[in-house]
Amino acid sequence: MPKILRPLDVYKHLPGTNCGKCGEINCMAFAAKLIERQVSIEQCPPLFEPQYKAKLEALMETLRPPVKEVKIGVGDRAVTVGGKVCVYRHELTWYYPTAIAIDVHDEMGEDELLKRVKQVESFVFERIGMKLTLDMITLRCVSGNPDKFAKTASLIAANSQLPMILCSFDPNIMEEALIAVGDKKPLIYAANEKNWKDFAKLASKYQCPLTVSAFGDISMLKSLCRSLRKYGLDDLVLDPGTYTVGDSFGETVNMFTMLRRSAIEKEDVDIGYPLLGVPAAVWISPEEDEVSTKMKESYLACSLMVRYADILIMHSLDVWVLLPVLVCRQNVYTDPRVPLAVKAGLYEVKEPTEDSPLFVTGNSALTYFLVRNDVETAGGGWLVCVDTGGISLQSSVAGKRFTADMIYEAMKETGIIDKIRHKSVIIPGYAARLSGELEDMLKDWRVFVGPRESSDIPKFVGSVWKKEMGKA
Amino acid sequence: MAHENEGISSMRGIGVPELLKLLKKVKKLSFEDVEIVAEEFAFELTPIVLQAVSPETQKTLNQVKERVAELASLLGITVPQVAPPPPPVVEKPLELEKVTFEPPVFTYTGEIAEVQIGATGKEGGTRKKTIKIGGEKCPPFYRFEHPTPNRPVVALDVFDLLPPLPKTIKEYYKGVLDDHVAWINKCIEEYGSDLVTVHLVSTDPSIKNTPAPEAAKFIDKILDAVDVPFMVGGSGDPNKDLEVFSEVAQVAKGEKLVLASATIDMDLEKVAKAVSENNLNVIALAFLDINQVKELNSKLMDFGVSKNQLITDPSTGGLGYGLEYTFSMMERMRLAGLMGDPVMQIPISCAATNGWAAREAWMKVDEWGPREYRGPLWEAVTGLLGLFAGADLFMMMHPLAAKILKKTSEILSKHKIKEDLKEIPYENWVTMKI
Numbered sequence: 001m002p003k004i005l006r007p008l009d010v011y012k013h014l015p016g017t018n019c020g021k022c023g024e025i026n027c028m029a030f031a032a033k034l035i036e037r038q039v040s041i042e043q044c045p046p047l048f049e050p051q052y053k054a055k056l057e058a059l060m061e062t063l064r065p066p067v068k069e070v071k072i073g074v075g076d077r078a079v080t081v082g083g084k085v086c087v088y089r090h091e092l093t094w095y096y097p098t099a100i101a102i103d104v105h106d107e108m109g110e111d112e113l114l115k116r117v118k119q120v121e122s123f124v125f126e127r128i129g130m131k132l133t134l135d136m137i138t139l140r141c142v143s144g145n146p147d148k149f150a151k152t153a154s155l156i157a158a159n160s161q162l163p164m165i166l167c168s169f170d171p172n173i174m175e176e177a178l179i180a181v182g183d184k185k186p187l188i189y190a191a192n193e194k195n196w197k198d199f200a201k202l203a204s205k206y207q208c209p210l211t212v213s214a215f216g217d218i219s220m221l222k223s224l225c226r227s228l229r230k231y232g233l234d235d236l237v238l239d240p241g242t243y244t245v246g247d248s249f250g251e252t253v254n255m256f257t258m259l260r261r262s263a264i265e266k267e268d269v270d271i272g273y274p275l276l277g278v279p280a281a282v283w284i285s286p287e288e289d290e291v292s293t294k295m296k297e298s299y300l301a302c303s304l305m306v307r308y309a310d311i312l313i314m315h316s317l318d319v320w321v322l323l324p325v326l327v328c329r330q331n332v333y334t335d336p337r338v339p340l341a342v343k344a345g346l347y348e349v350k351e352p353t354e355d356s357p358l359f360v361t362g363n364s365a366l367t368y369f370l371v372r373n374d375v376e377t378a379g380g381g382w383l384v385c386v387d388t389g390g391i392s393l394q395s396s397v398a399g400k401r402f403t404a405d406m407i408y409e410a411m412k413e414t415g416i417i418d419k420i421r422h423k424s425v426i427i428p429g430y431a432a433r434l435s436g437e438l439e440d441m442l443k444d445w446r447v448f449v450g451p452r453e454s455s456d457i458p459k460f461v462g463s464v465w466k467k468e469m470g471k472a
Numbered sequence: 473m474a475h476e477n478e479g480i481s482s483m484r485g486i487g488v489p490e491l492l493k494l495l496k497k498v499k500k501l502s503f504e505d506v507e508i509v510a511e512e513f514a515f516e517l518t519p520i521v522l523q524a525v526s527p528e529t530q531k532t533l534n535q536v537k538e539r540v541a542e543l544a545s546l547l548g549i550t551v552p553q554v555a556p557p558p559p560p561v562v563e564k565p566l567e568l569e570k571v572t573f574e575p576p577v578f579t580y581t582g583e584i585a586e587v588q589i590g591a592t593g594k595e596g597g598t599r600k601k602t603i604k605i606g607g608e609k610c611p612p613f614y615r616f617e618h619p620t621p622n623r624p625v626v627a628l629d630v631f632d633l634l635p636p637l638p639k640t641i642k643e644y645y646k647g648v649l650d651d652h653v654a655w656i657n658k659c660i661e662e663y664g665s666d667l668v669t670v671h672l673v674s675t676d677p678s679i680k681n682t683p684a685p686e687a688a689k690f691i692d693k694i695l696d697a698v699d700v701p702f703m704v705g706g707s708g709d710p711n712k713d714l715e716v717f718s719e720v721a722q723v724a725k726g727e728k729l730v731l732a733s734a735t736i737d738m739d740l741e742k743v744a745k746a747v748s749e750n751n752l753n754v755i756a757l758a759f760l761d762i763n764q765v766k767e768l769n770s771k772l773m774d775f776g777v778s779k780n781q782l783i784t785d786p787s788t789g790g791l792g793y794g795l796e797y798t799f800s801m802m803e804r805m806r807l808a809g810l811m812g813d814p815v816m817q818i819p820i821s822c823a824a825t826n827g828w829a830a831r832e833a834w835m836k837v838d839e840w841g842p843r844e845y846r847g848p849l850w851e852a853v854t855g856l857l858g859l860f861a862g863a864d865l866f867m868m869m870h871p872l873a874a875k876i877l878k879k880t881s882e883i884l885s886k887h888k889i890k891e892d893l894k895e896i897p898y899e900n901w902v903t904m905k906i
Contacts (some may be wrong), residue, residue, distance in 0.1 A: 080593040088807070090800040107905070127792070140902050167902045189902075196568070216893030218573040223713040230565045241898045247889040248896060249880075254615040264575040270571070295849055299876060302853045306799070306860045313904065320841030323832055324791060324853045332857075366794045373831060394759050410840075453830065 004085075005062070006094065007031040013059035013080055015046045026364065034063060036066075037083070037095050053056045060167035066264045066272050067310070070235050071207050072136065073163025079135050081310040082274030087264050090336050097333040098305050100135035100311045100325065101165055103280055106143045112162040113152065117160050119317060125326060128340075128369060132326040138189075138280075138313045139177075141168035146176035153177040157184050165189050165211075166472065171198035182206035187311075189213075189276075190239055196209070196224055200231045204414070208235075211276060215241035218255055219272075225270045238271060242278040245298060246284050252277075253307050260308040274310035294321045302328040327460025336337065341390030346414035347372065354421040357465055358408050359383040359450065361428055362388035362396050370454045378458040382420065386410045397431050404437035409443075422469055426450040427462070482743060541737040558753060563776035575616035584864075585779035586622065587732055587753055590701025591669060592633040596726035596751060602701035603666055605783070605864040606819035608765040611806060612862045613884045620885035625666035626878045627703055628659040628871065629825065632682075632901045633674035637869070640832045640844045644871045653697040660700055663871035664878055669703040670694060675710040675716050676707035684712075688719035695724060703755075703867075710738045721746035732821075732867075733757035733785060736768050744775030748868050755821050757785045760797050764803060783865060784818045790827040791854045797860045798822070806862035822863035822875065824855030856880060 003280030010031035018026040022043045024033065034038040041063070047056050067084035069250060083096040102120045104113055117137055127133040137156055141149045149168060156164060157180070164186040166177050175190060190213035191199035203210035210233060214220035219252050221240055228236060240255040254334050256275055262268040279301040286293040298321045305328055316322070334340060344363045349372055357378070361371045363385040375381045378416045386406050388396035396402035407427065427435060439447045448468070451460045497652045586607040591597025607621035613865035634649055643662075648654040652670070659665040672687045674680040691704055704720050706713035733755040734743045747754045756772055758764040765786050772782060785799040802820055809816035826831055836843055851873035855866050859881060868874040 054745055078637050088800070088803050089796075105905075140904075142903050142905060144903075169899070169902070193568070197566070200564075213899075216896075219571065222569055222573045223570045226571055227565045227567075227569050230569065231664065232564075240894065243891075243893060243896055243898055245896055246891045247883050247886050248834045248893060250613070250883045250886050251889055251893060253613055253884060256615050257614060258575050259575075262573070265578075266576045267525055268576075271573070278901055281898060283906050284897065284900050284904055291845060295845065295852075295876070298849055299852055299856055299880075303856055303860065303880070306857055308527065315900075317839055319839060320846045320849070323840065323846065325850055327792040327830075327832065328795075328853060328857070331792065332799060334796055336796070336800050367798075370793060392760055421854075472847065 001049055003102035005035045007035065009062060010034050010058070010059065013050055013055045013062055014044065015055070017046065019046060021045050040126060041301075051471045064166045064195075065095075066267060067260070068234065068236070068273050070187075070274050072099075072165075072185060074183070074185050074210055075161055077161040077163065079163055082276075082331065084260070084264065084308075084310070087261055087308075092334055093335045097310055097329050097433070098144045098321075099135040100301075100310045101138045101311060102134055102317060103138040103140055103315050104152075105140040106145070108152075110155065111180055112154075112157065114159055114319070114431075117156055117162070121160050121162050123317075123322075125319070125323065127327065127330065128365060131329060132330060134322070136163045136165060136187075136311075137394065138165040139172055140169060141166075141170070143169075144173070146170075147171045147175050150176035150180040153186075154180045157181045162390055163187070166370055169195055171195055171202060174199070174202055175424050178208065180205045182208060185209070187211060187237060191224060191228065193220055193224065196228065197207055200233060203228075203233055204231065204237075208399035209237060210235065211237045211239055212273075213239040213241070215239075216243070216251070216255075220256065222268075223271050225273070229270065236273040236430075238273050239276045239278070240297050241326075242244060242300075242304065244279075244282045244296070248301065253303070256309065257305065257306045267323045275308055276311040276313070277309035278313045279304065280313050283364075296316060297321060298324050299326045305329060306332060339390030342385060343369045344385050344387035344410065346387065346416055347383040349383055352380050352382050354419060354451060356415060356420070357422075358384070358420055359427075360384045360386060360410065362386055362391065362393040363400055364388060364390050364392050364396075365456075369392050373459070375456045375458040378461040382413055382416055384410050384416060397434075402431060402434075404434045404441060406436055407434065408441045424448060424465070424469065426465060428452070428454075485513070499729040516858040548873050577617050578610075580610060582810050582812040582814075582817050584806070584809055584819060585628040585782075587780055587783055587819050588728055589703075591726055592750070594792075597728055598695065598699070599701045599727065603701055608806070608810075608862075608864075610810065611803075617885075619887040622832070622864070623885040624866065624881045626664075626866045626874045627667045627669045627867055627883070628663060628874055629705075629867060629869050630655050630659065630668050631671045631673050631689070635673055637830060638843075638847060639905070640834075640847050641870050652694060656694070656698050656700070656702070659871075663874060664872055665790060665868075665871075666878070667701050667703065669705050669730075671705035671868055672716060673705075673707060675709075677709055677710055677712055679707070681712075684715040684719040687716050688723045691720050692723040695727065699783070701729065703732050705732045706803060708794060712736055714738050714742055717743060718746050721750040721752055723751060725750040727751075728753060730755060730783065734768070734772060735759075736764055739773045740768075741775045744772050744777045745837060747772075747781055748776040748778070753781045753783060755783045756818075757787050758787065760787045760789065760794070760801065762786070762801055765805060766815050769818060773815065779814070779818060782818050783821045784816075785821040785823065788823040788826045788831045788854065788858060789851055790833070792830040792832060793826075795854060795857055799857050802851055802858060802861035802863055819864035820858075820862050821867065822855060822858030823867045824858060824877065825867055825869045827851035827873075828869065829855030848876070852876040854867065858886070 011028050014027040016027050022030050024030040050075055063086045065083050067082045069080050069083035071080045080096050080098045081099050086092045104116055117391045120134050123134045165188045167189040168174050185208050188210045190211040192213045212224045225267050243252045259271050263272040279297045282297045286338045297316050341363050342365050361367050388401045429450055432449045435447045435449050517524050584606045586604055588602055590599035590602040604622045610617035626752045648658050656668050659668050674682040675687050706716050730753040735757050756768045758768050788798045789795050827850045833847045848870040849871050855877040866877055
């Protein structure tokens with residue numbers, strides 16, 4: 001089980017002066033929001049006064065999640081990864097959505113490179129009122145040439161706000177790039193058994209987060225982490241290796257799972273850092289055709305995301321490859337404690353007129369988007385969402401959170417009663433037993449019991465509602 | 473406030489003089505729920521004393537000083553600041569500190585029941601092969617704890633009457649859509665499906681309302697024509713499904729087929745009777761509500777369906793349409809089962825086909841890329857999330873999605889991998905020229 005903090009655990013490390021500089025009513029309210037990651041300690045300026053030094057340290061220790069938060073990059077598009085406090089999202093919630101990084105390399109032509117970088121930076125897919133975007137650029141050193149690598153890094157930094165992951169196992173190559181772009185706080189990739197002392201120096205000198213790698217060897221990974229921690233480094237990211245060939249993906253999953261469980265449920269601080277997965281590794285030994293390789297990259301990314309990857313490095317930029325990954329992230333990184341709801345009220349689907357059908361349903365986001373989609377397919381109409389507290393329609397009917405009274409009130413409040421001519425309303429099939437009562441309330445209206453499955457709405461409108469309305 | 477030597481755990485109402493007296497002999501001091509009421513507070517430690525004492529005592533005194541400063545700040549008193557000591561010089565490690573990572577193995581009090589689908593001649597049926605699902609002793613694919621006892625399986629859909637299907641799916645079944653036996657064989661032989669679900673769509677009262685005995689005859693014919701185990705799906709109408717299942721149970725007696733599905737609004741006693749008396753299995757389908765899952769499973773079990781005949785389905789929201797609910801419900805269900813809840817010690821079924829509810833799967837939008845790729849990928853990812861959450865059985869439509877799911881399920885269920893990780897040049901992803 002995750003270690004759940006109470007506001008009092010955090011409050012005792014705050015100044016306790018209730019000065020209000022953070023914008024909260026008092027320190028206790030600030031403590032509660034700190035636990036929920038809704039505010040950060042920087043919002044409490046007094047904490048950084050010398051007199052509170054001990055408190056600040058104790059507070060940081062208390063708030064430190066079993067998987068450390070690691071910040072990569074600077075400015076508006078800097079990303080924080082990790083920060084996980086539970087293995088299973090239902091136990092609390094997964095904080096800090098998996099960051100998705102797209103690769104480029106230092107032997108690409110300048111135009112091609114910048115085009116790709118811009119494409120990544122401006123990528124956006126709007127869905128359920130959210131903008132789904134990509135987060136980072138991964139620069140791979142293919143040339144083996146320090147100058148070339150550093151110049152490419154500078155070029156990217158000059159043209160994009162996106163945080164970078166710099167990839168080379170050679171400390172000389174890495175240092176050239178860090179001289180050029182170290183102030184942008186890129187993630188260094190990667191320290192290993194051979195180079196770790198040099199990479200420790202670089203991470204410490206340029207104050208950049210560092211990836212620790214030991215491919216297929218978790219004991220070595222832990223040993224490296226322990227040594228690097230002793231060195232004074234604490235902004236680490238772990239790469240145990242993303243094996244994708246043959247049956248080896250099973251071992252990848254096994255390693256990711258062991259690492260995350262140990263970090264959280266065994267409180268193993270040595271490996272309590274974000275995990276990096278590389279679905280782009282499918283391109284080392286591609287499938288029989290390009291489409292299959294892309295598909296594999298996509299579904300392995302989704303698989304690693306639910307098996308705890310905090311960063312995913314991908315190669316394919318096709319929308320169809322990235323969509324499932326972005327939507328998967330949108331799904332699993334919602335807060336399971338808060339039902340997703342839309343605002344109760346009247347929605348117009350495809351510019352309805354006074355002759356368009358009228359539907360009522362609940363306000364769970366899921367219900368809304370499904371029904372809306374199907375009303376759209378049916379040619380449009382009016383949609384009244386009753387406030388069911390975001391609970392699914394079926395549960396709302398059973399739990400009396402979707403009643404004839406509520407439907408009637410919602411129809412009155414939204415003014416829809418006066419907007420349409422046909423005086424008929426379609427209620428969900430699952431709410432069939434409310435039809436009589438509602439008909440009594442609405443007097444000269446007709447109440448239709450629609451299908452149970454929202455997907456049957458188009459058929460229902462075509463074969464039932466229009467026919468009946470035609471008769472009238 | 474606790475005093476290490478004397479074990480004083482509560483000092484409510486203590487005065488400042490007593491406090492100072494205590495502080496004199498203190499070694500370690502910690503505060504808990506301290507409340508101090510005072511108007512003036514003074515405390516002094518002379519530097520001379522500090523110099524005269526041993527390092528151990530000095531450390532203790534420093535701790536006392538820190539606590540006093542903490543106390544003072546609680547009271548709002550300013551204490552003159554002593555310059556902080558210079559940061560300790562970190563000894564940079566020169567050698568790697570070798571440690572061993574111990575796999576985080578837990579023990580569980582429960583395990584998931586095994587369900588056998590299909591019965592051979594010896595077992596009272598007529599199937600050539602049988603399939604086992606469930607039996608897990610740990611969360612899904614925690615290979616470091618236990619190997620997966622039975623690989624999660626895939627069942628492609630076959631319909632007695634063709635419902636509207638995405639064109640990209642129909643393409644794969646060209647030529648067999650009118651021949652159910654050929655259709656089933658294609659699913660198994662060509663597309664590698666472990667088993668199939670024969671959906672009796674035509675029995676839907678609002679479609680063709682095929683009478684139950686006629687539907688049972690149809691199943692009987694299929695039982696004769698194919699020798700693989702399969703599932704029988706109803707129309708979703710609770711009353712009609714009960715009639716259909718009762719008739720089908722008669723013709724499929726002893727075959728260990730799976731009836732899909734029993735829902736909370738059915739006469740569960742009758743369903744249970746049909747299942748247990750005829751040696752069949754049944755899927756209990758709830759609607760994204762964990763309490764309903766419990767209620768449904770425990771009712772069916774109370775009415776005589778054994779754990780080894782029951783499969784639980786919490787409903788699958790497709791990717792982008794509620795998959796996170798399904799994912800977390802399945803995880804909760806599986807963990808509850810492993811923790812000992814008997815009504816959750818049941819294999820889980822996942823309708824990955826629901827992935828097609830998302831418009832991203834089927835809608836023609838050029839900017840999104842070819843829907844021929846999006847569709848199967850969407851269904852596959854819907855299923856894969858179920859796989860990682862604990863599902864044992866997948867109802868699927870697109871052959872490519874089924875292939876992806878089966879392959880991944882096989883890979884994850886392997887007890888040992890044939891590759892040597894050291895032989896795989898993973899680090900080449902950094903330098904590869906693509």
